[in-house]
Amino acid sequence: MFEIQNISKTFQVDFWSKRFAALDSVSFKVRPGEIVGFLGANGAGKTTLLKIIMGFIKSDAGSVQFDPSLGKNQREIFSNLGYLPERPYFYPHLSGRDFLSYMGQLNNVVGAELAQQINKWAKVFSVDHALDRKVRGYSKGMLQRLGFASALLHDPKIIILDEPLSGLDPRGRKELKDVLKSLHAQGKTIFFSSHIVSDVEEICQSVVVLEGGKLLFEGSISNIIQEHIKPNYLLTTDYQGSVDLAFSSEKLPDGQTVMEVTPENKEKLINEIIKCGGSISGLSYLKPTLEEIVYNIRS
């Protein structure tokens, strides 16, 4: 759906300071119909890259190529694109309905269709009860929901979201994740940034990991898991002695010991424990989380 090609961006805080690289030759591709999580710690360069994609700031080098199916020029491409910035900002003197109406009109959604879309998305994001209130009276979570609704009014083919789940309570996060899943099921391409790995792991197929302005990983989440960490086993035993074959071990309050063992040493460890008179009360496959892998890659 779009491709980032060797994007680099440097910033200079003031005239005398040295320029620092916010992005360093970042390249990746987001394919049609994919839901891609854009991961990175605070200050990794996620928002800078999203601003470059949206044309708010210019890159020093590289380019952003949108799929021709989205349109030939920026006007056509943006007609098919829904964007939610990090901490969306609104005109506080407008009501929620006026704001959505204004945003819809900018996307050439008018009349009965606009009214229908406003009501539909306001209901989905549970802000329908507050639509006629001034935006200045909205809570942070409500603003996030209103911003999300405004990004979907024109039924975009691609949705780009900058930290869409920040500022939401657990219920709100779940609701928004459900909306993202449902949009993905409808065939929309979704690219969203987050610094919370578990959110991305829960709803995304693919991930782009940025660290210090450099691309750390790009690809499917299952690939990253297979590529970077060998899955280990968790073995629970009543055996109290020390065993060299265990990767790590931890004593539980009930006297049992949980040992982490690599697949190669699993059989040997079980045999050794049994030989020493111990018994095995549990053996489970330890699937690493994306969060653990991302931390491992960083380190």
Added chain:
Amino acid sequence: MELYKSRILFNVLILGFILSLITYIASEFTYGTPERVAIDFGLGLTNLSILGISIFMGVTLISQEIESRTVYMILSRPVSRFSFLLGRILGMSGIFLINIAILGCLSCFYYILLGGTFSSLLVWTLFFMFLEAGIMLVVVILLSLISNTIITVIFSITIYVGSHAIAPALGTSFVKMRPGIGSLLNTYAFIFPDFSKLNIKNFVIYQQALDSKLLISSLGYGFFYFSLLVIIASYIFKHKNLD
């Protein structure tokens, strides 16, 4: 929207009331020419109010949208930066128009009520005020795109005062005797707006005639300068990093 936000109608009504009050006082205390005092004061107040709006609201018109990042919500839609800028300028021009319509009509009403005769120059004067405010607005926007709020306000007021003072200064014997200063002032008038071309208030007050060719050339100058500034401002805005 801008009109609603600024609550400009409320301000205009207050100014209208002040205008009515002072015109009444002036007519009571002025001997012989109350209508001149009324129109002089009315046009002055109208000019001052739209100038104030153009400088003090213009300085935040685009920069606040960038700082508060509402600009992201708009420019992420099929809206070009030029359209956005032009929309903001036209919105503010609407405010000028309402301001001029209310205060200008009130001034003309008191002028005629106190014995003045209606002249088409009155309409020209009001229109030139509108054009001057438009030019000042784009000057302010342009400066705000490359500078901060305080510097923009200071520079804008300086440009406004300088642009009004340039023609009278060129006419003084002091400047005439010093060709160096004269060419310097002419250079200033070439680069910065020459508002004396759009200031025909005195012709209205003293009921003097004005050649239509001069009016047309002033109008052309005003439009040309306004358009040129809009093009420069939109070029800067198009290439500005909105971070």
